[in-house]
Amino acid sequence: MSDQLLVSTRKGLFSARRQGKGAWVLEGVSFLGDNVSLTMQDPRDGAWYAALDHGHFGAKLQRSRDRGATWEEIGVPAYPTPPEGHVEKDFLGREIPWRLIRFWCLTPGLPSQPGLLWAGTLPGGLFWSEDHGDTWNLVEALWHHPARRKWAGGGADAPGIHSICVDPRDGNRVAVAVSSGGVWITPDLGKTWTAHTEGMRADYAPPELVSAPESQDPHRMVQCPSAPDTWWLQHHNGIFRSTDNAMSWIEIVDVKPSVFGFPVVVHPKDPDTAWFVPAIKDERRIPAEGKVVVNRTRDGGRTFETLHRGLPQSWSYDLVYRHALDLDTSGKRLAFGSTTGSVWISENSGDDWLTLTEHLPPVHAVTFV
């Protein structure tokens, strides 16, 4: 079980530690005042990676090999120089810069691939590193894929890769989810890519494009580590599940209080158990009836329990971003953080929650380490 939680916020990376049963406290902060978009721990060597968005000064990447005591700035991906005179526009006619805007996902390779990291970024570039993030290479085949030009911004102005799933059985098979641009999978370490959105539905799109791969707006996608044929996906349109290794997806309907939301996590040992944080779609993006709740299914989406013990149940408008819900490797401890700076932790799979804080800057991501 994990006794430490990293909270990536608009104004720093905060660390919380468990002091005993049901007692967690904030204990430190790195990069105070800086915008930390996400943090990742590499399970192969324990290194921590923090993605910063300095605004004026650009996106940066920091690495710590001593659990946050010291950090070193490492390399960042570079987009290629566009052809002379090339101005790229998305399908709505908006310019897409060939320039790193922000990190949106960091994922390690398999234990058999030491040093291999994947980075998903805005405006839609996927990069890989073979040297623990010191240097990065663009996955050219995906960037130059004709369908990539049909991706568009979702919550952000430009499209972005926010979920990367490396198949635990075969590290060459990598899936990415794009907001807004569907799910794409390579079987050969990035050389070729195909869309995997069969069964998804985008009812916000024009009728002709409801089923088009590029219309799909996955908000977050996860693959069960111990049963990797099972995937869960929180989509702009609702919740989808695959039990055939992302070859097809089945929509889960009639989920109360809402099928809309951003994050999803799946139990590491039980593919039928997953958690979501529902919100009202579409433009409002607030908890239903001002109540913060977590939805849990333990039967593959046939039924859901709405968990609320310990969570505020009135006048609460916390929105939870796609990387701001995490589950530790035991599958017991959960944490989530909100745009209003609240963080809640559960030690019993979501049945009960304790409030870590209600006063942090807006939370982008939480990560058990």
Added chain:
Amino acid sequence: MPRVAFTRNLQRHVACPPCAVIGGTVRESLDAALALYPKLRGYVLDEHGALRFHMAIYVDGVPIMDRQGLSDAVPETSEVFVMQALSGG
């Protein structure tokens, strides 16, 4: 020799005291300064060598016009000042 100075806000991330350089354009002067502080390059310029959108460069108090090519002239006794643009208020 022209002098290149950087905003205090950059010093928090990369130590970069003012320096005297050889260079007749902003590009030449800046490249010379960034050779002294290589980590600073990505804070000021994007991956294509253009000035970042929210950064500004002044030569003797006059903002440069060529943000892509950095071809603005830098006289021998000039000061090149690199700062963050005050975009956003």
